[in-house]
Structures are given as C-alpha cells and as structure tokens.
C-alpha cells in the first residue's frame with residue numbers, strides 16, 4: 155500500500171486552492187453569518203468557494219529588452235446575480251487566496267447595495283514601483299488579453315484597486331476594444347471621463363465613507379463636527395475621506411501612508427498635506443506635524459479610526475491599544491477576526507468594509523449604466539444618488555442588526571447572503 159505523503163494530505167483539504175489568511179477571514183465571517191441565518195447547507199456549499207478562478211502566467215517585454223514572467227489572477231465568486239464586478243490590483247503579495255477573499259466580499263457588497271452583480275477580484279503579482287510606464291502599459295494590456303475569455307460588459311467588469319487607476323482602465327478598455335473591433339467603454343469602470351468614465355468616480359469611495367459616517371453619527375448620536383478622526387492610508391480612498399471630513403468640520407488628527415504617519419491633536423491641515431505628497435510622493439518629512447510610524451495612527455486618541463490602506467492592519471496585537479469609539483473600515487478586510495473579538499469586547503463599534511467602502515462600486519455601477527445608456531449624468535446627480543443608496547443600505551444594516559440581535563458586520567453580511575441565496579434558490583440548479 156502506498157504511503158500517504160504530506161502533499162496528499164494538503165491536496166485533500168477542501169478549498170486549499172484559495173487558502174490564505176485573508177480567505178480564511180472572509181470564510182470565517184461567512185460561516186458566522188450563515189450560522190446566524192441558519193442558512194440551508196446547500197447555499198453554504200454553493201457560496202463558500204468561488205465559482206470560477208483563472209490563473210494566468212504571461213511574459214512582459216522590459217524596456218531593457220529582457221522578459222519578465224508574471225502571474226495574474228481573476229476570481230469570480232458567484233455568477234447568480236448577473237455579471238461579476240470587482241477591481242484588479244498590482245502588488246508583490248497579490249495571490250489567488252487574496253483575490254478569492256476580496257471577490258467574496260464584493261458579492262456581499264453588491265448584494266447589500268442592491269447592485270445587479272456578483273463579486274469578482276483580480277490582480278497581477280508584481281512590484282509596480284519598479285516598472286516604467288511603458289512596462290506597466292504592456293503588463294496591463296497583456297493581462298487584459300489573457301482575461302478575454304472571462305471578461306466582457308455582460309460577463310465581468312473590472313475596475314481600479316490598489317496601484318491601478320484611470321490610466322490602467324483606459325489601457326484595459328482599449329485592449330478589449332481592439333480585440334472585438336469596436337469601442338466597448340462598458341467593459342471596465344473607473345475610466346477617464348473622456349473615455350466613458352463618470353464624473354465623481356475618483357472621489358466615490360472616500361466620499362461614500364463620509365456619507366456612511368454621517369448616517370452612523372446620526373444613529374449613535376455623535377456630532378461629527380466635534381469628532382476627532384485618524385486615517386491610515388492617504389491614497390485614493392484615505393485622502394478623499396480626509397479632505398471631505400475636514401471640509402465638513404471634523405478634526406482629522408492623524409493620517410499615514412506607507413512611509414510615515416503624521417499627528418496633530420489640534421487638527422491637520424489636509425490641503426497642505428495633499429500639496430506635500432503631490433510634491434514629494436510620500437508623507438515622510440512633512441514639517442507641519444509630529445511624525446510617527448505608519449501603523450501608529452490607529453492608536454491615536456480619537457472618536458473615529460478609519461483604516462484606508464490595506465488588509466489585516468488591526469490585529470490581536472494592536473487592538474487592545476485602540477482609543478476610539480468606532481472603526482470605519484474603508485479598506486477591505488482591515489480587521490482580523492481575533493482583533494474584531496477584542497474590539498467587540500471593548501465596546502468599540504465596527505462599520506464593516508462591505509458597507510463603508512461600497513461607494514466605489516456603487517458609482518462604478520452608475521458609470522456602467524451611463525455607458526449602456528450613452529448618456530452622462532452630472533456630478534450632483536451622481537453624488538445625490540450615491541448618498542441615497544448608501545443611506546438606504548445603512549438603514550437595511552440597522553434593521554437587520556435589530557431583527558437578528560447582532561453586530562453591524564453580521565447584519566450587513568446577513569442582508570447580502572439572504573439576497574444572494576434567495577436568488578440562487580429561485581434560479582435553481584442547471585440542468
């Protein structure tokens with residue numbers, strides 16, 4: 155009889171294809187919500203693993219003439235709700251497990267907001283800072299070409315995420331359009347306005363974070379204009395949230411990027427910080443405030459902490475030191491399950507990622523609708539619809555929390571899981 159090796163044992167573990175700490179975090183949340191809902195085991199099985207995953211290995215010609223071999227991913231979590239939707243990111247840690255977790259969260263986010271999409275996520279494992287603009291363009295175009303069999307305006311619609319933005323979306327859209335022989339603006343969202351992008355998309359996630367905070371403050375009786383806020387991450391999401399909060403009178407006492415954190419208990423000058431980063435690339439060296447480490451800003455005394463940088467930043471190690479009333483998860487998956495238990499114990503509320511950062515995908519949906527209609531909305535229209543849609547979602551979360559007697563994360567996931575499992579039940583199983 156053949157001896158069983160460790161490899162055989164590892165291969166036998168269900169879901170091992172997608173294994174990662176982040177994937178366990180997303181499935182742990184799903185399992186807890188499914189238990190709370192007493193979800194039919196059929197739907198636990200059907201929703202706990204991604205429906206479709208693609209891994210692509212491809213060469214990119216470097217400016218030096220050499221070739222770089224890269225790995226890219228696209229994961230589609232559920233095909234039940236319509237086409238799939240989710241960003242793609244570039245970074246040295248991008249993996250199938252990371253994309254799988256993020257795709258599952260996209261499903262819940264879209265369902266909570268009532269958008270006609272399942273969740274997806276993708277990315278390329280690379281170090282974008284070490285690549286020239288020409289190399290990034292060749293990388294993006296080749297990644298788009300590799301994904302042609304699974305993407306399309308009615309199949310899967312990518313969008314920006316970490317280290318990707320309007321420029322990459324324009325290249326992606328152009329590559330797809332070249333392949334099918336005509337312009338297809340609606341194959342990606344987050345494009346430049348002149349190429350079928352929508353006004354207000356760039357600011358949407360950060361602005362959405364602020365709309366959700368306003369609704370949350372009304373609910374718990376917090377005066378936002380009296381509140382102190384600390385923000386980790388000063389990119390697309392964090393910088394917009396910081397300047398909007400500053401504009402409405404909240405005191406932003408700390409912000410950070412990957413280089414450094416800056417703290418001023420009297421309130422930071424956000425416009426000056428934005429000018430500094432535009433000139434210097436990073437926050438490090440900013441002369442107008444006390445410098446701390448990038449993660450230290452999470453522990454500054456304040457009412458609201460906004461992680462807006464990366465996954466798994468609030469952990470069992472630093473959770474006991476947070477000095478705030480509420481954590482508003484602008485980043486995806488910033489709180490580990492162990493940290494969440496500690497925050498819960500300490501009475502610190504969490505506004506979950508699937509609600510707090512849903513402004514991005516909501517305005518992406520508006521962009522896709524406008525592209526299909528060949529008709530553009532103005533900025534006020536976009537912002538007003540965004541505000542209405544996020545406040546309605548916040549209301550659904552509060553109602554579910556009351557109905558189920560649970561925290562806001564479980565409430566948000568429950569609303570989403572109920573919606574998706576109901577749709578799956580009604581569609582049945584083919585054949």
Ligand code: NAD
Pocket residue numbers: 314315316317318359386387388389390391392410411412413448449462463464465484485486511512514515
């Ligand atoms: P970005 O690349 O524009 O900015 C990320 C910021 O985080 C940068 O300032 C970077 O320096 C900083 N950062 C990275 N590592 C850090 C660390 N260890 N400590 C402190 N700062 C650090 O990315 P983004 O688009 O702003 O996305 C931020 C988060 O929001 C991600 O989790 C992303 O998935 C999520 N998100 C983004 C959107 C969107 O529309 N851009 C939508 C939904 C969710």
